[in-house]
Amino acid sequence: MKPKSSMPDGEGAPRAAAGRRAPAEKRVRIKVIGIGGAGVNAIDRLVQDGFDQVGLLAINTDSQALTNCMVADKLQIGDRITHGLGAGGDPDVGRQAAIEDAEAIEEAVRGYDLIFIAAGLGGGTGTGASPVIAKAARAQGALVLALVTLPFVYEGKPRERVAQGGLAALQDAADAVICIANDKLYDLAGEEASVQQGFAPTDAFLSGGVRKIWRMLTFTGLINIDFADLRAVLRRRGGETLIGFGDGAGSDKVARAIEGAFGSPLLSDPEVLRRAECALVAVTHGPDFKMSQYGEMMKTVNEKLGPQAACKLGPIVDEDCQDQVSLLIIASTGKPIESAASRSGRTLDGAIQTSSLNPTAPSHAFARGKGKFQQGVLNLNEVSRGAFEGADRTVVDGEDLDLPTFIRRNVQLRQR
Template sequence: MFEIIDQSPQEAVIKVIGVGGCGGNAVEHMIGKGLAGVEFIAANTDAQALKRSTARTQLQLGTNLTRGLGAGARPEIGRDAAMEDRDRIAESIDGADMVFITAGMGGGTGTGAAPVVAQVAKDHGILSVAVVTRPFKFEGKRQKVAQAGIDELAKIVDSLIIIPNDKLMQVLGEEVSVLDAYAAANEVLHSAVAGIAEVINYPGLVNVDFADVRTVMSEVGMAMMGSATAGGADRARQAAERAVASPLLEEVNLAGARGVLVNITASAGLKMKEYHEVMNTIKAFTAEDAMVIVGTVIDDAMEDRLRVTMVATGLGGAGAKLRAPRLEIVEQVFERTGTDGMGGSEAVDYDRKRDEAAAVAAGRCATIAAFPRGSMATLRLSDTARKA
């Protein structure tokens, strides 16, 4: 006799580990936004910095090596410290289906330890996405150190998102405050994680699960990811266009994407016409034979707004940049996603805060024109990306 057991589907486990000071700050930003459905980990060689962390799991790396005093801007110390606690890193990410690794490149702990964390994730068969910042060009040696760390990460992780600090001033204007500039960089990570978590964990009319995410991200080559929200009569087109470019990130040739995962989140008033507008806008950037997976989530909390989250993979090389018609963003909205809790403060509306003339002078429009459109994160997949 067979016993039929009614078993609820298991949600994918997503973990975010902030490595070093910059990574820890990014994790704190996400915790402050009230992002739910994600486990947070802070890893650092600096014991004092860890004491300020509110992450559920805190890992002090290389206690015997650094005595809790940090890596002293030396990546080799950061690497050795992470190797000393490799087993504890493995324990902290155990059970995860996907891990986001965030760090600042150019310092000691982030640059040296992040690749070790990535290797642990790879060894355990965990899909990994690294989100890192690149120092300003004027920082000289720190730039070279950062590039070495980025090159090392690119060999290991499934996907790599790079946020160059130089783009912060270009896009936000020279008058932007330091706090707002780094909050904007942290918002890139928040949008990426929140978007993926919603795609995977929130059932919709057309459901997308973690297996779909793996399928799309296994398309070897360059990749990109973005999320944007818009309202009004033209919300579908605007959200889709904003979801296909992010001026804060490194340039990439967007032509010919071979794998695309799209999630549309809106209230019950979502129209079939809007569904087609989103897909037609995104399809313009993909190959004819691209594998396109579409999910739709109905969330009445969205009211009159519509959010588009997309992941595109298998893109062409980074040589020629795809030029698109000039995009004028009237309003940039950082909307709370369906994965967010009630806590956390409102995101800063950077477009409204910035004087338009100053933005043009800073080259914002020229920067955006270098991208196809929208609010997009740039990813690089390793040549050994794992198949589903």
């Protein structure tokens, strides 16, 4: 089954925002790819929600599972290896299946600016194929954001080790990886939830996150958050990518939206939040939303993220919201990845490089008004693994031991 064309046409938006929508030829082109059983189940939720503003593609080695999928565009990979019967929980089979159909995958990811990858780690297809597909998408110029889940504790150590190996490979291949433990999502569902209800929070998290990011990038707000801002937050060295969102209505809508956003699995750990280096804060509200309510919301956000986080606020006025507000937070604890131009402190046209989300000082920053150079910071990060490029990484307790300690722990080495 080869994919049909699924370029988003931008029509039939679930809400008409007061902010102007970008012209069709300049809109961010987004595609969501579900890989393996868990990934395909997750993007089915977008179909159920009636959201058709992005391209959707289901990829699997299991032909029967693809047949039952609600997504229109489907790609079965590795037929010569698996004969359509799945990867049998072997990530090497999943990886080879993706390599077998590399040309079809490259065609499926071509022409998009932002690609979401949804997968469950610990099995065969999602664990093995996701890094190959992420790498192909980046090679086509897309910004790649992966949303993956880790196995339940009761699934055992072997499956956890497989998942951690797949996570390390995906972190190498994608621009950013949002990783959620299934046990955290189980806590959200509650002990009395059925098995089907237990997995629902994962699908809802993906669907809600995609829809809110789409709205943030599609509509021009009072202060615009654009694709370059998103790229500056996601393309960073080391650290974690965090996302949370919440909605509120009525007299306590601000408190409810904040509670929902910071109650999200990835924003609920205060220690991780305090390490955030930068964040995008998108707020969608009705025309009567007050400045005092903005102040209340941003005060809480800044307190939770800490003083070192560079935040950009993007308000969007939606006349259909009326007495409602929606809050989306995307943050990163990683350090900026500097280009050759930014390492010299200048852009390609010679201008000094500045950015509110990705501030990069020259390696020898000239002290303003002092006539001397300040001590700079060496930019040391992994560029290539040389002869070990294709080898499996050594991952222990979620930590990649192949990376030097100063990179894993974001230690800055100063120039003398």
